[in-house]
Amino acid sequence: xxxxxxxxxxxxxDSVTITELLKIENVEMPDMVSVQxxxxxxxxxxxxxxxxKEDDQIExxxxxxxxxxxx
Amino acid sequence: xxxxxxxxxxYSRHIILSExxxxxxxxxxxxxxxxxxxxxxxxxxxxxxxxxxxxxxxxVDGDVVDLSNxxxxxxxxxxxxxxxxxxxxxxxxxxxxPDVKVITYNEFVTSENILAIIKDQDYDFxxxxxxxxxxxxxINDACVLAKKPFSHAGIIRFQGQLTTFIPDNGTxxxxxxxxxxxxxxxxxxxxxxxxxxxxxxxxxxLQATEALKYILGLGETLAGYLLTYNAxxxxxxxxxxxxxxxxxxxxxxxxxxxxxxxxIPACDL
Numbered sequence: 001x002x003x004x005x006x007x008x009x010x011x012x013x014d015s016v017t018i019t020e021l022l023k024i025e026n027v028e029m030p031d032m033v034s035v036q037x038x039x040x041x042x043x044x045x046x047x048x049x050x051x052x053k054e055d056d057q058i059e060x061x062x063x064x065x066x067x068x069x070x071x
Numbered sequence: 072x073x074x075x076x077x078x079x080x081x082y083s084r085h086i087i088l089s090e091x092x093x094x095x096x097x098x099x100x101x102x103x104x105x106x107x108x109x110x111x112x113x114x115x116x117x118x119x120x121x122x123x124x125x126x127x128x129x130x131v132d133g134d135v136v137d138l139s140n141x142x143x144x145x146x147x148x149x150x151x152x153x154x155x156x157x158x159x160x161x162x163x164x165x166x167x168x169p170d171v172k173v174i175t176y177n178e179f180v181t182s183e184n185i186l187a188i189i190k191d192q193d194y195d196f197x198x199x200x201x202x203x204x205x206x207x208x209x210i211n212d213a214c215v216l217a218k219k220p221f222s223h224a225g226i227i228r229f230q231g232q233l234t235t236f237i238p239d240n241g242t243x244x245x246x247x248x249x250x251x252x253x254x255x256x257x258x259x260x261x262x263x264x265x266x267x268x269x270x271x272x273x274x275x276x277l278q279a280t281e282a283l284k285y286i287l288g289l290g291e292t293l294a295g296y297l298l299t300y301n302a303x304x305x306x307x308x309x310x311x312x313x314x315x316x317x318x319x320x321x322x323x324x325x326x327x328x329x330x331x332x333x334x335i336p337a338c339d340l
Binding site: 006007032036039040043044064065 | 230231249
């Protein structure tokens with residue numbers, strides 16, 4: 001099925017959870033990512049159970065600290 | 072207000088913009104912007120705001136200038152190493168534009184002092200130019216609670232991002248996006264971090280642009296959007312972000328009513 005991740009269309013298998021999608025997309029630090037599914041923020045506790053559906057739009061938003069230490 | 076001749080000349084490229092004009096320049100000269108952190112982001116932001124003729128600029132920083140800052144914090148120069156960052160910042164701003172009144176706060180923001188600093192001059196707009204998550208959540212919560220517009224930004228390595236919060240506008244805040252600071256151990260270690268110096272220039276200048284637009288009432292701010300920039304691919308992306316009903320500070324049932332001091336992970340690099 002097709003979903004949109006950060007604006008790009010991706011072809012993935014059915015019933016993929018947010019956690020799995022983060023892996024598929026090679027997100028190195030999933031704890032540093034916030035996820036918006038069809039315009040709504042997903043709670044972190046739901047990442048491992050919530051499956052994406054055909055035509056879903058997913059945005060990965062990354063925590064960014066500062067320049068000096070990046071913490 | 073009557074402009075002096077030197078002011079008409081100094082601000083002529085603003086004044087000839089039909090969207091700014093004499094009235095807009097007067098607005099800028101009568102406005103007050105608080106810049107929290109005079110580092111990679113705050114340095115260029117404060118310098119452009121000074122050049123633009125923002126009448127009052129507040130600088131908050133409890134640090135002294137270190138040689139390793141100069142790769143990106145362009146408000147400070149080699150001769151300033153060892154000086155208070157707020158004092159070094161004041162000197163540079165005065166050199167750029169003596170019209171600007173600089174107020175310095177030689178301290179780091181905490182839950183104890185941030186509201187007093189924001190209210191000290193009743194600042195019109197606030198720029199988050201800090202370098203750690205604890206300060207970013209603190210500034211967000213303080214601005215939401217005090218109903219102050221602010222620009223949030225972050226930079227790391229070759230990437231940067233920013234958004235703008237406007238109170239009473241239904242716009243999402245920083246906590247709508249990231250509910251709590253990242254868990255310890257998740258953040259990149261000091262060695263993995265680092266930043267291309269110019270990232271602060273790009274993103275800090277965009278923060279200054281948002282402040283100027285907000286004060287002038289021009290165009291659309293980044294309220295409701297996260298703008299991300301990747302210097303390696305030269306891609307800007309404007310991502311729509313929505314207000315989070317479950318947000319702890321601005322959601323339907325807010326649980327955060329007082330400010331929180333999160334721990335800043337230690338780094339001895």
